[in-house]
Amino acid sequence: MKENIPPNRSSEALDQLKQILLQQEKERLSTVEEELLELQARFNDKERLIESLDPVIADLLYKKIMESRAQMAEALAPVMGEALRTQINEAKDDIADALYPVIGKTVRKSVAEAMKNLMQAINERIDNLVSKGFGGRKRPDRITLLREVLPFHVQQVFLIHRETGLLLSHASNHIDPDAIPNEDMISGMLTAIREFSQTAFAAGDQSLHEIQYDNLNIIIEEGKYAYLAFVVSGTPGSRFKEVIKDLEHKIHLAYYKDLRAFSGETEPFTPIGKTLESFISAVHEPMFEEALAGQKKRGMAPLLVFAGLIVLLVAALFYFLSMDNAGREAELQSLLQQYRQKNGAFFSVERTDNRLILNGQAFAADRRALLQALEDAGFEVNSEAFTVLPPLSTMQTELNHVSRDLNIHPPLTLIADSAQFYLTGEVPDELTRIKAARRFAAQSALPLIWNGIRVTSPAREKLINSLNSQALYFVSGSARLNSESEKNLRQLLSRGNVRDIRRLVIRGCADATGNPQRNEELARQRARAVETVFLEMGMDRSRITLQTKIFTTEESSGVFPTKRRVDFKAE
Amino acid sequence: MSPIKKKICLLGDVGVGKTSLIRRFVENIFDDSYLTTIGVKVSQKRISLTGEKDVLMMIWDVEGFNKPGVVSPNYFMGAAGAMVVCDLSRQESIENLEPVIRDFHRISNKGKIVLAGNKADLVGASHPGRLLFRETARQLELPFFETSALNGQNVAACFETLGRKIIDPS
Numbered sequence: 058m059k060e061n062i063p064p065n066r067s068s069e070a071l072d073q074l075k076q077i078l079l080q081q082e083k084e085r086l087s088t089v090e091e092e093l094l095e096l097q098a099r100f101n102d103k104e105r106l107i108e109s110l111d112p113v114i115a116d117l118l119y120k121k122i123m124e125s126r127a128q129m130a131e132a133l134a135p136v137m138g139e140a141l142r143t144q145i146n147e148a149k150d151d152i153a154d155a156l157y158p159v160i161g162k163t164v165r166k167s168v169a170e171a172m173k174n175l176m177q178a179i180n181e182r183i184d185n186l187v188s189k190g191f192g193g194r195k196r197p198d199r200i201t202l203l204r205e206v207l208p209f210h211v212q213q214v215f216l217i218h219r220e221t222g223l224l225l226s227h228a229s230n231h232i233d234p235d236a237i238p239n240e241d242m243i244s245g246m247l248t249a250i251r252e253f254s255q256t257a258f259a260a261g262d263q264s265l266h267e268i269q270y271d272n273l274n275i276i277i278e279e280g281k282y283a284y285l286a287f288v289v290s291g292t293p294g295s296r297f298k299e300v301i302k303d304l305e306h307k308i309h310l311a312y313y314k315d316l317r318a319f320s321g322e323t324e325p326f327t328p329i330g331k332t333l334e335s336f337i338s339a340v341h342e343p344m345f346e347e348a349l350a351g352q353k354k355r356g357m358a359p360l361l362v363f364a365g366l367i368v369l370l371v372a373a374l375f376y377f378l379s380m381d382n383a384g385r386e387a388e389l390q391s392l393l394q395q396y397r398q399k400n401g402a403f404f405s406v407e408r409t410d411n412r413l414i415l416n417g418q419a420f421a422a423d424r425r426a427l428l429q430a431l432e433d434a435g436f437e438v439n440s441e442a443f444t445v446l447p448p449l450s451t452m453q454t455e456l457n458h459v460s461r462d463l464n465i466h467p468p469l470t471l472i473a474d475s476a477q478f479y480l481t482g483e484v485p486d487e488l489t490r491i492k493a494a495r496r497f498a499a500q501s502a503l504p505l506i507w508n509g510i511r512v513t514s515p516a517r518e519k520l521i522n523s524l525n526s527q528a529l530y531f532v533s534g535s536a537r538l539n540s541e542s543e544k545n546l547r548q549l550l551s552r553g554n555v556r557d558i559r560r561l562v563i564r565g566c567a568d569a570t571g572n573p574q575r576n577e578e579l580a581r582q583r584a585r586a587v588e589t590v591f592l593e594m595g596m597d598r599s600r601i602t603l604q605t606k607i608f609t610t611e612e613s614s615g616v617f618p619t620k621r622r623v624d625f626k627a628e
Numbered sequence: 629m630s631p632i633k634k635k636i637c638l639l640g641d642v643g644v645g646k647t648s649l650i651r652r653f654v655e656n657i658f659d660d661s662y663l664t665t666i667g668v669k670v671s672q673k674r675i676s677l678t679g680e681k682d683v684l685m686m687i688w689d690v691e692g693f694n695k696p697g698v699v700s701p702n703y704f705m706g707a708a709g710a711m712v713v714c715d716l717s718r719q720e721s722i723e724n725l726e727p728v729i730r731d732f733h734r735i736s737n738k739g740k741i742v743l744a745g746n747k748a749d750l751v752g753a754s755h756p757g758r759l760l761f762r763e764t765a766r767q768l769e770l771p772f773f774e775t776s777a778l779n780g781q782n783v784a785a786c787f788e789t790l791g792r793k794i795i796d797p798s
């Protein structure tokens with residue numbers, strides 16, 4: 058019905074992006090900088106922390122990660138999935154409107170560069186870790202933290218003919234077939250954006266290899282006749298470039314002739330779709346896959362160590378039994394078991410004669426109790442490598458502080474589940490989600506935290522939805538709301554804060570009976586009257602657009618019952 | 629059967645109605661609020677031509693320009709054709725057709741062209757704009773249409789003619 062208004066669903070994320078990048082460039086830049094520092098500090102701290110731990114704990118952590126990968130994916134999927142889906146699928150042609158101004162701004166570049174530098178530094182560090190290790194051991198928890206902050210997924214792959222920008226092949230990881238966006242349009246836009254950036258940053262080497270917005274990244278791998286564009290979330294590991302270069306190379310080798318002769322027929326390229334699909338699913342494996350790729354053999358090592366430990370324990374048990382120490386051993390096992398089952402506690406035990414070496418972590422109070430109990434049972438305990446966690450309640454208090462600082466209501470919750478900690482709760486936007494997790498991670502110094510925070514803003518959504526589904530009606534021939542609508546408007550505005558509306562089109566409508574000039578004037582007055590209310594509520598005028606619509610007699614009034622109205626398009 | 633994909637561009641002075649023609653053709657709507665296009669916007673429309681394979685037109689709506697040579701020629705790259713648009717009520721937009729076409733051909737020398745004299749609804753039957761437009765088209769030996777994004781006149785015909793030309797091997 059509303060012809061001149063962009064589609065209702067047009068992406069919130071893109072708007073957020075515009076707002077973040079254009080209206081608050083400076084703010085954003087400094088926030089990002091601040092966060093980079095924070096993140097860096099965090100990593101430095103982490104390093105120190107981990108260095109002080111006995112190597113075995115790294116293995117245990119590692120094992121835990123291996124075991125609970127699926128769980129992790131589950132915890133993250135709802136959060137990531139939703140945000141990304143909205144961004145890609147609802148962007149469609151709005152991608153144009155959003156990306157142009159964005160790329161055109163130099164600030165974009167500097168932020169992107171700062172980000173990239175950091176990522177490179179981190180990647181290098183990971184590579185170092187993985188290749189050299191410390192004493193031959195990896196510290197997967199650092200990798201894990203990183204992947205958590207910036208989990209990596211390939212959302213879509215486009216194979217695009219370079220010269221024309223036409224789509225040759227495409228694959229996406231969307232399960233929902235209705236959610237498939239218009240790839241043809243997107244590939245055209247991507248090409249246009251690349252051209253634009255080439256012109257805009259005319260200096261030589263500046264051709265666009267990466268387009269970033271929000272937590273989406275479009276990575277471009279150029280080939281002679283076609284290029285591959287990967288829509289990814291998070292930051293790929295350093296090997297990703299190699300892998301995609303290889304993929305591009307293979308495609309060019311196999312389809313060289315067809316690519317060169319391409320004149321609009323996409324059939325020869327159909328088989329590539331399968332290749333791209335399998336590429337996505339290979340890379341899509343969330344988070345750890347890449348960090349661990351190529352490390353599989355080594356990956357078994359901790360398991361072996363662990364298995365070894367168990368064998369050792371069994372052997373020790375056997376030994377004790379045979380030494381007629383069965384009672385004592387059982388006592389020890391039940392003691393350990395009891396503490397092992399506590400949330401957030403996990404540790405291993407080594408023993409030589411009467412000495413126990415504890416590795417792992419437990420909450421402070423439990424730890425003290427455990428050590429006491431072991432000593433009471435006559436064991437000599439070395440607990441240097443036994444990390445002490447503050448009590449859960451203390452950590453929750455810390456989390457409450459973080460929540461308060463970031464204005465998150467209700468505060469986030471920390472859940473301890475066996476050896477893992479989950480952050481849960483709801484925040485209004487992605488930035489806050491990441492910020493909260495980082496702050497808490499920095500403060501709590503927990504080795505591992507899963508970020509299960511969700512992004513929602515119920516009040517805003519409610520307000521936007523009701524605006525988009527309601528119209529206000531007027532007294533015939535006047536710009537005065539009828540009493541019913543006046544009440545509705547008040548009710549509507551009580552649902553949320555008008556300042557949360559990013560863009561509002563107020564459309565004044567009238568029917569065509571009578572004097573056309575008068576009708577136009579009336580429609581305008583109606584829109585103005587409603588606008589005034591929004592302005593009074595504190596909405597920024599620049600976010601409001603007024604439109605008018607005169608319905609002819611034949612024209613239907615659309616989804617609303619009468620033409621004498623004001624309707625909205627809100628984002 | 630999957631369609632043949634082709635890229636086409638809409639070119640012409642600022643405000644002659646390029647975006648409006650595309651919206652009329654693709655979405656069949658007209659909107660009189662004027663938002664100038666910045667950069668490029670890509671839309672698509674699948675057209676069926678009798679006796680031919682369907683064509684999926686990727687339509688590049690390039691920002692308008694008052695001086696030729698301003699728009700990045702990269703935008704024209706790989707275009708199979710262009711609709712070059714003028715505003716029948718604005719003489720200089722008609723005079724600019726030729727230099728715009730020259731710019732386009734410099735990048736895409738085989739690209740097919742049709743001319744659209746838009747806003748036909750604004751000018752009377754014997755308006756000098758109409759005459760100048762027809763004269764220019766004849767001189768350039770290009771197919772031309774007097775179009776109106778407002779009432780839809782000749783819009784589809786103009787796009788379909790371009791569609792036919794770009795799949796014609798000759």
Ligand SMILES: Nc1nc2c(ncn2[C@@H]2O[C@H](COP(=O)(O)OP(=O)(O)OP(=O)(O)O)[C@@H](O)[C@H]2O)c(=O)[nH]1
Binds near residue numbers: 643665746775
């Ligand atoms: N009367 C009339 N007005 C038209 C017609 N086509 C476009 N307009 C109006 O002319 C103005 C410019 O139209 P656009 O389609 O935005 O022009 P454009 O060529 O895309 O402009 P740029 O993007 O700035 O280059 C708008 O106000 C349209 O409503 C037409 O056929 N008839």
Ligand SMILES: [Mg+2]
Binds near residue numbers: 646648689
């Ligand atoms: Mg335009």
